[in-house]
């Protein structure tokens with residue numbers, strides 16, 4: 388039998404799998420067509436070859452097998468060994484790939500877990516910050532005022548491996564790109580529940596229609612203010628809802644008011660940090676679509692609150708003659724007390740009937756008391772924290788010591804023409820700002836008396852807008868708290884997670900954090916230098 392010298396047939400395999408009959412058929416097939424031989428032998432699996440005993444192999448085949456030169460068998464063995472090597476290499480490659488994949492996956496998991504831990508640290512730091520604020524406002528030097536910024540830590544305050552910042556507002560912001568750190572006085576804003584239509588209309592970005600809709604939302608009736616919106620408007624919306632006809636519970640409720648837009652509510656400052664971030668001064672390149680005028684033009688939420696209130700429960704009512712006489716006697720002595728009381732029509736103490744009595748002039752507010760009583764500013768400041776014109780809690784008074792120019796411009800008697808004068812007057816004067824009396828000197832008696840029903844120099848509700856980072860400056864969190872200190876102990880009346888608004892600590896803090904990170908990489912024992920930033 389003359390088998391063709393095909394490389395595939397030169398080894399033992401095709402020969403070994405053929406019995407005598409098959410070999411003959413192969414021989415015949417090879418004679419007919421040498422190319423057909425591989426097709427005949429191809430279907431025989433190796434195990435069949437193993438089952439074929441040597442007794443079934445024809446002598447001719449055995450001879451050919453025995454005579455098969457080593458030179459022809461060796462390349463096949465090498466190829467088999469090469470195939471095994473390639474398979475092993477592929478398996479090894481696959482295993483290495485799997486190992487790398489899982490290593491990378493575990494690395495990501497580890498980093499995510501580390502970030503979660505950093506986030507928890509930041510949240511705990513914020514909780515600690517609120518306890519710290521409670522202590523600060525309870526122990527404030529002048530009760531009823533915003534704590535002095537030098538009396539507490541407000542930037543990069545360490546809590547374990549975490550740190551926190553109070554995001555604040557101030558006239559002292561030298562650059563609108565720089566975030567100011569500190570507590571915020573809620574009495575520095577207009578109260579949504581007490582501001583009149585005329586006052587609301589003077590706010591930046593406010594329209595007459597929106598101001599009217601705000602009035603309609605909070606009043607108890609369904610009479611439409613000109614340009615406003617009652618049930619008829621809201622029932623046509625999809626989904627439809629009812630006009631509240633009740634006071635606002637939060638400033639964010641403004642989103643429900645007909646006519647509000649994101650631009651109206653937040654303006655150039657969607658992250659609500661009071662600073663001009665890069666995306667807030669690049670036009671429409673990135674949200675928001677700002678006017679690119681290098682100045683922060685915030686929305687109406689910047690100027691509004693629902694929390695400002697003044698509790699007068701423990702104060703002396705100047706309209707109660709005997710209590711006032713007792714206070715004045717204690718502070719200024721009998722002679723001066725009688726002079727002041729006489730201006731209210733109260734007879735001198737020697738002629739005064741026991742238990743009070745007599746005809747006295749009633750005043751509606753403390754500026755009127757100051758003007759009528761002809762006290763000096765120093766005298767008035769001495770008794771200001773002890774007196775009131777009403778024993779009830781008064782909502783919505785604006786603190787003239789902390790309000791921004793935009794808010795002061797909304798107050799009758801001050802207006803847009805005198806607001807800048809008020810701000811300029813109070814800057815640099817710390818000793819004369821202990822009462823509302825300085826407003827008389829700043830804008831004149833007539834204007835001050837017109838503004839008097841709306842203003843105060845006391846504050847008891849504060850915002851602690853706390854941003855925090857965990858270890859390695861990760862896990863950024865930001866939670867805004869409103870804390871009411873009108874009654875002891877202080878209590879948190881509102882809590883809002885603002886972490887979703889993104890980074891709010893400004894460019895300076897970010898750059899300083901990156902610098903610190905680089906320097907820590909060089910020297911792991913080096914601490915933060917962020918305390919330099921204020």
Ligand SMILES: [Ca+2]
Pocket residue numbers: 602603604605606607608609610617630632
């Ligand atoms: Ca209404």
Ligand SMILES: [Ca+2]
Pocket residue numbers: 655656657658659660661662663664667
């Ligand atoms: Ca901003």
Ligand SMILES: [Ca+2]
Pocket residue numbers: 666667668669670671672673674675676677
């Ligand atoms: Ca922009």
Ligand SMILES: [Ca+2]
Pocket residue numbers: 655677678679680681682683684
């Ligand atoms: Ca702008």
